[in-house]
Amino acid sequence: MNSSLNLRTLFAPSNIRTLAGPLLIILILAMMVLPLPAFVLDLMFTFNIAVSVMVMLVAMYTKKPLDFSVFPTVLLVTTLLRLSLNVASTRVVLLEGHTGPDAAGKVIEAFGHFLVGGNTAVGLVVFIILTLINFVVITKGAGRIAEVGARFTLDAMPGKQMAIDADLNAGLIDEKEAKKRRAETSQEADFYGAMDGASKFVRGDAVAGILIMVINVVGGLIVGVLQHNMELGQAANNYTLLTIGDGLVAQLPALIISVAAGLVVSRVGDEGDMGSQLIGQVFSNPQVLVLTAAILGILGLIPGMPNFVFLLLAGGLGFMAWRGGLREGAAAEGEEVPVAAPVVPAENLEASWTDVTPVDVLGLEVGYRLIPMVDKGQDGELLKRIRGLRKKFARDIGFLGAPVHIRDNLELKPNAYRIVLKGVEIGTGAAYPGQFMAINPGRVTGPLNGRETTDPAFGLPAVWIDASQREQAHALGYTVVDASTVVATHLNHLILSHASEFLGRTETQALLDHIAKENPKLVEDLVPKLLPLASVQRVLQNLLDEGVNIRDMRTIVEVLAEYAPRIQDPLELTTRVRQALGRAIVQGLFPGNGEVQVMALDPGLERVLMQAMAGGGPEGGAIEPGLADTLLRETAAAAQRMEDIGLPAVLLVPAPLRWLLSRFLRRAVPTLKVVANSEVPETRLIRVSAMISAAP
Template identity: 80%
Template sequence: MATAGPNSLDLRQLFAPSNIRQLAAPILVLLVLSMMVLPLPAFVLDVFFTFNIAISMIVLLVAMYNRKALDFSIFPTVLLITTLLRLSLNVASTRVILSEGHSGADAAGKVIEAFGHFLIGGNTAVGIVVFIIITVINFVVVTKGAGRIAEVGARFTLDAMPGKQMAIDADLNAGLINDAEAKRRRGEIAAEADFYGAMDGASKFVRGDAVAGILILVINIIGGLIVGVVQHDMEIGRAANDYTLLTIGDGLVAQIPALIISVAAGLVVSRVGEDGDIGAQFVNQLFNNPQVLVLTAVILGLLGLIPGMPNLVFLLLASALGYLAWKQGKRVGAAKTDEVEKPATQIAASAAEMEASWSDVTPVDVLGLEVGYRLIPMVDKSQNGELLTRIRGLRKKFAQDIGFLPAPVHIRDNLELRPNLYRITLKGVEIGQGEAYPGQFMAINPGRVSGRLPGNETKDPAFGLPAVWVDSALRDQAHALGYTVVDASTVIATHINHVILSHAADLLGRQETQQLLDHIAKDAPKLVEDLVPKALPLHVMQRVLQNLLEEGVNIRDMRSIVESVAENASRTQDPAELAARVRTALGRAIVQGLFPGNAEMQVIALDPSLERLLQQAMQSGGPDAAAIEPGLADTLLRDTATAAQRQEDLGLTPVLLVPNGLRWLLSRFLRRAVPSLKVVAHSEVPESRTIRVTAVIGGG
C-alpha cells in the first residue's frame, strides 16, 4: 500500500476538529468575497442577513461583558470583516433587487420584505426618513465618538509607555518580578497601544460603510426606476413604490447591524477600570447613592403635579425611584450598623492585621545603584538608555572572569541625591559614588596629553585619574590631544565594574557558594558530594574561596580548587591554611596571570636577615601582623612601597616573592599600604619559570 509522503496533503488532518477553527476565518472571508461576484437566491440572502444580525448581537454582548479592552483584542479585525460582510450583502441584494424587483416585494427575500413592510409600514417616505436618521446616528454620533476616543486613547497610551516601561524595569531590577512577568507586562503595554491605534483606523471602516449605504440607496432607487420602466414596462408610480420599498428594506437590514457594531466599538474603547462588566458597573455606580435617587424622585414628583403634564407616568416613575432609594438607604444603614456592632474578636483581628509583620521587613540589596533624577534616562530603555544593558553585560563578564555569578544590581532613583550624582551600595553601605552628565563625555588624562580642554574638571571615579567633562562637540579634539574619551554610561559602568571586582569576596555569600558547588556537581557530582558537607562545612569552603578572591585570584578552576581542598580537608579545616594549599595547586594559573606567556619573572625579594626576623616574629606571636615590631613594620612598609613604585614605573607588575610561611602574613600586612602589590610564595612558582630579582627589601 502506498503511503503518503512527508509533503502530501492529509485531508483527515486538514479537517480535524483542531483545525476547523483555523479554517473558519479564511472560509468566511472567501464566502464574503464570493457574494460580490456570484448571484445568490433569495433564501441564501435571508440566511446571510440573519447571520449578519446575529453576529452584530454577539459582538455587542461580548463588548458589554468584557472587563477590559484587551479582552476583545480581535475587535478591529472583527470590525473589518463585518463591514465587508455588510457591503457584500448590499452588492448581492442590489443584484437581486434590480433583476427580480419587478416580480414583487419578496423578490430579494423575506428578511428585506419584513424590514420594508413591518418596520416602516410599507411607507416609502417613512422608510427613507428612518434610514437617514439611523445612518446619521451611526455616522455622526456613535462612530465619530468611538473613533475620537480610540484616537485619544492611542495617543495617551503611547505617551504613557516610557513611564510604564521604566516602572517594569524598576520592578525587575528590584527583584519584585521575574523576566517572564516583565516580558508579559511589556507585551501587554505594546498590545494596548496597538489595539487603540487599530481601533482608530478601524472606525473609518464603519464611517465609510455609512457613506456607501447612502450611495447604494440612491443608486438602487434610480436604477430600479430605469430597470422597471424601461425593461419591464412598469408604471412609474408602481416602479418607484416597489423598488424604493425593496431598497429601504435592504438599507435598514444592513444599517441596523452596522449601528449595533458601532455601539459595541464605543463600549470597547470607552471602558475604564476592570471592576466588572459594563452592566455591573452601570448598576453599581448609577443607582448606588440613595441621596441621588431621592432627589430625582422629588423632582419627577413635582413635575408630575404640574397640570397638563403626563401625571401618571411622572408620578409612577417617581414612586419607583423613591422605593429604590428607600431600599438602598436600608442596605447602607445595615452595613454601617454591622460595622459599629462588629464583635470584639473581629475588631481585634482587624487591629492585628494593622500590626507590623515580617512582610514589612524588606531585605537589603546586595548590590545597589541609586541615581539622581537627571540620570534616570540612562536606565530607561524607552529613552535609549544603555546603562541597564551595560550592567547586565558586566555581570556576565564578571562571571566569566572571576568564576561565579554575583547578585544583580538593583537600580532605583533617589531624590535625595544631587541631580547628576550616583551612588553604589554593597549590602546597604555606600562603597562608591560619582557624578555623570548625560550628553557629555569624560576626557580622562592618562598622563601624556598635549593640551588642556575647557569643561568641568573632575577625577575618574574608578581609578582617580584627572579628567574633565566636555561637550560632545569637543570629543574629536580630546582624542587628538591624547585624552581617553568615554560617555557617561561607560563612566558609571566602569566604576561599577571596578567596585565589584574590588569587593568580589564580599559578593560571595553562602547562597552563591552553594550555587557554585551545585553547578560543579553537574559535571563532577561525586567530587562535591564527598567534600561538602561530609568532609568540610559549607562556611569553611566559602571562607576559602573568599580568601582567594581577596587576593585577586579568580575561582574559575573550581575543579582544581575542590580537589585540593578535598585532599587537605582531613589534615586541617583552617580556611587560611586550605587557601594556601589551593594557591599552590593554582600556582601555574596565578603566575600566568601576573607574567603572561613564558616571560621572565622580575620580582621583589626579602633580604635573608629580614626573612629570619619575620619568621621569628611569627613563631613568637602567631600569624598576625601585630607580632611585627613597630620599627621593623615601618621600615618594611616604606621599602616595599618604594620597590613597588619602581616596578610600576618600569611597566612591571609589582610582585613580592617570599617563603611559604610568610606569604599569608605579608599579604594581609601590605595589602592596604600597597594595594597593587601581589605576594607570591615560592611553592606557587612552577619549576619551568625563570626568576630575576629586581629589588631586595631590607638589604640596606
C-alpha cells in the same frame, strides 16, 4: 487509501475550524458576483443581524480589550459581509423589483413596510438618521478613542517595559510572567493601532450605504419606467421602499457593530464585565439615588407635568436607595469589632526570661495607614511581594536568608515605613496606598502634578500621583509603580546591599548541610577537619560583600578543601576562591563573550601602591593622604564616565592590590567593582577604556 486518509485529515474538527475563516471570506466574495435567490438573501441578512448582536454581547462581557483582540478582523469581515449583501440585494431589487414588495425577500419587505409603515418619506428619514448616528456620532467617537489610545499606548511602552524589568529585578515576577507582560504590552499597542484603522471601514461603509441607496432609487426608476413600462409613481413606490428596506436591514447591523467597537475601546479597568461595572458604579450609591428620586418627585408635583411618570420613577429610585442602605447596614453589622484584652497591672507580674526578646535579623515596621498592605486578612499585596523577594534572593544569591518580620509602629508617621537590620535602621521611606509613584528615569517629556519625592531605592526624582494620571505618566516616559512595589523594591535593594550580614553561623551550617546531601564526603573533609565553620563563613561573607553570589558552592568548597591544608587566612582563601569563580564574576559584569572594557591604573600609580602594599601587614599598608584623595577623585570621575556610556565601572588591578583597593574605594564609589588580572579568563579580550593616574 491515501486519498481517504487525506480527506479524513482534511475534515478533522481542528482542520475544519482552520478552514472556516477562508471559506467564509470566499463565500462573502462569491455573493458579490453570483445571483442569490430571495430565500438565501433572507438567510444571510438574518445571519448578519445575529452576528452583529453576538459581537456586541461579546464586547459587553469582555473584561479588557485584549480579551477580544480579534475584533478589528471581525469588524472588517462584518463590513465586507454587509457590502456583499448590499451588492446581492441591489442585483435582485433591480432585476425583480417590478414584481412587488417581496421581490428581494421577506426581510427587506418587513423592514420596508412594517418598520416604517410603508411610508417612503418616513423610511427615508429613519434611514438617514440611523446613518448619521452611526457615521457622525458612534463611529467617529470610537475612532477617536482608538486613535488616542494607540498614541498613548505607543508613548507609554518604554515606561511599561521598564516597570516590567523593575518587577523582574525585584523578584516580584519570574521570567515567564515578564515575557507574558511584554507580549501583552505589545499586543495592546497593536490592538489600538488596528482598531484605529478598522474604524475607517465602518465610516466607509456608512458612506457606501448612502451612495448605494441613491443608486438603487435612480437605477430602479430607470429600470421600472424604461424596461418594464411602469408608471413613474408606481416605480418610485416599489423601488424606493425596496431600497429603504435594504438600507435599513444593512444599517441596523452596522450600527450594532459600531456600538460594539465603542464599547471595546472605551473600557477602563478589567475588574469585571461592563454590566457589572455599570450597575456597581452608577446604581450602588444610595445617596445619589435618594437625591435623584427627590428631584424627580419635585418635578412630578408641578402642575402640568406628566406627574404619574415622574412619581413612578421617583418611587422606583427611592426603593433602590432603601435596598442599598439596608445592604450597607448589614455589611457594617457583619464586621467584627475587636475587643481589647484586659490590662493586667505590671506590678503584679514578675520579670521572666520571656521578657527578653531576641532582635530580629530583618524587620519591616509600618505606619498605621500601611497596615492593609501587610495584613494577611486583607490579602495584603506587599506580603506576596516579600515572599517573592525571599525566593528570588535564595535563587540568585545562593542561600536562604532570614524571614522579614513585619510589625506596625505607631511612632512612625501614618504613611512611613522603616527597614531594620539587627535592630538598626538601614532604610526609611513613605508609601501611599492607592497612589502610584512615577519615577523619572532621566528622559521624561513633561512634568506631572502630584507629591514630589525621591525613589527610596535608587534616589531618582519621583512624583506620587493618582491612579487617573497613570496612563499620562506612562506616555510622558515615567516608570510607574504602585505603593507595594515601591516598598518591596526598596527592601530588595537593601537586602542585596547587606547580603553578607544575613549569612550567620546558622545559615552557613544550613548551607553546608544542603550541599552535603549531594556531596557528603566533600563537606565532611572540609568542616571541621581542615577549616572551622567560622572561617568558611568569613570567606562566604567576603564574597557577598563584593557582590559575588555563592550559588556555585561546590566550586567554593573544592577550592577551600584544596588550599586549606596550607592556608588558613580567610582573605587569602577568598582570593583563591575568586580566581576559581573568575569566569562567573566576569560573565556577571560583561555578559556574552565580547570585549571586557575596564579601567586600569597608571603604571606609575600601580608601582607606588605595590610599594605601600609591601610595606604593610597582611591586609595591606597605608596610602599617603594626598595620594589617597587623588585616587578617590580620579576613580570616581572615571567610573562616572564609564556609566555614562552604558558600561559597568570595573577596575582591573594586579591580584595583590585587589583587596586593598576594593575595601578603600567601596564607600566612595559604591558601584565600582575591583577585579584582579588573574580572575579574567584567558578567552576574554581586555580593552582599557579609562586610565587612572596619580597626577593631581
